[in-house]
Amino acid sequence: MIWDFVQNQLLGMKWLNALVARALGSAGVDVSSRWGGSLNFFIYDVIKITILLCTLIFVISYIQSYFPPERSRRIMGRFHGIWADCAAALLGTVTPFCSCSSIPLFIGFTSAGLPLGVTFSFLISSPMVDLGSLVILTGIFGARVAAAYVLLGLVIAVAGGTLIEKMRMDGYVEDFIRQVKGVDAETAELSARERLLYARGQTVFTFRKVFPYILLGVGIGAFIHNWLPQSWIEGVLGSGNPFGVVLATLVGVPMYGDIFGTIPVAEALLYKGARLGTVLSFMMAVTTLSLPSLVMLRKAIKPRLLWTFVTVCTVGIIIVGYAFNAMQFFIID
Template sequence: MLLKLTDVLIYEWIGLDPESRLVGAIHFFIYDSLKIFLLLAVMIFVIGVIRTWLPEDRLKRWMSQGGLWGNMVAAIFGALTPFCSCSSIPIFISLLKAGAPLGVTFSFLITSPIINEYLVILMIGEFGVPITVAYVVTGLIIGVAAGAILGRMKLERYLENDILGSTVETKTAVFTTFVSRVRFGFNEAISVIRQIWIWVLVGVGIGAFIHNYVPQDAIQDLIAKTGVFSVPIATLLGVPMYGSCAAIVPVAVVLFEKGIPLGAALSFMMAMAALSLPEAIMLRRTMKLPLIALFFGITALGIMATGYLLNALSGVLIDNASPTEDPPIVMEIDVRE
């Protein structure tokens, strides 16, 4: 339906040439933008309503218990919060001040930007359900494993002195009626879209340019030259960059379509989401440089391992992501014969 409306708008009402590369880029930009904003508005509203039933106080108490269970709860809690790498830092600090173990708070800090509701919505719309599920599961594993490793290293001495030992009071919203929960979901959808709409348009714009102007052969040749190093190269390229996942998902999709391996494309997206130069600068307020370097290094290694795993599973994931594409092709061949 949405694709047909875009076709009518571009080719019939405006009367643009469908053979033009520029027109193709415009079509891609309009269609993907409308699709993404529609998905965001509906799904963030639904998830926002569901979140009103989550016991946040209990989650924080579970995280404070420490151990692998605490890492798992923190990673899941991070996946349910719609924050980027920099926006997650205030909650990371509040958890530290509330007495949560350092490794547990790192599980939250890693997972929160890698996985959130609007990223999952975008990925389902662009990559399909199987690849999205694999991304979410591996993202949670990275958060739990990296947090557990950092926690066992006893690195509290690298925190700034005023971070530990103090407490903060947090206010939890109380929802007494279904109307109040619906209102929260509606406000959540508006708030998130207001924060990321520019990133969505930028990302779709870059994706439209790559999709219509970057030769597929050039991308494939570049990846062929890097070979097994495509995953670490993609990860290292993503680490210093900063941007919303709303911007990088459309770019990752187009790069994948142009021949970049699935694991490399998702590693780039994970690295850009979880690690960034602005995040490192903000973290310097809370911890010393050796701890920042360890945090970035261990997380980057986890992302690289995930990239290689996703590369190994890409054949199965891609086949399951589009199970209905093959039959129409067979039918078309039969008719021609």
């Protein structure tokens, strides 16, 4: 009962949904109609995701203030082999960045001399998996789905980094990246007040950057939730289409969005009958392999390494999608 309260009322904010519905009803809006239901979905999800986003980014940024890039580099430098890839993937979970924002850190870690596999494990994990997405996924899909998503996301990050490292592709990093000198100076210790100011600044910066995508994602989700026929979604992304995972992944790759803006779309698709693995593959593709981030990444690495990265991530995401589809009835709460 306690966990149900946490999942439904604290994380899922079902009370907020009822409150918004009552407010719209008082204003004369019929929330059982398509337009009223779309408006209810939009207002509720925007407020819910905004509250969770700001709270989580503040907490995560405060924790992150203890691990600036130079300190993170030194910590990861203590690990070797697959353990270094695991450490980099775990570090990515506490960096609430989209794929484009992760690339400057990737460049910094690479120029500092960290192994290529380690930096790619971070690059995959950072946009795909973070603590904020874990909490929001728990509130929408349940604890088992959220835990499975994070675990398999980390598996993709570690496996992808390890495979790229084994392929010995260090020569496909652009020369100027290797020529950048790392910073060896000790990072000044921050006071509690400075950490709070840093967390507040990161929260404001992230919110301003992410909020347009939240609006876009929730708007698309509201349209899918109330306007697209369930039979159409089931036919394209349901169990009747064995290529649904591949289709969702390929559609998601050229798009650009933050995971906080992608979750409402996934929620609406799942509600309409899409398979769980198909929906989560779409989320992973959007957040990890967005076209703008690939354009930025091309400035740092050569085409062969870029296509290797895209191929490894795409194949991993598709495999995870089919695995989730097979486990759907066992992990949905």
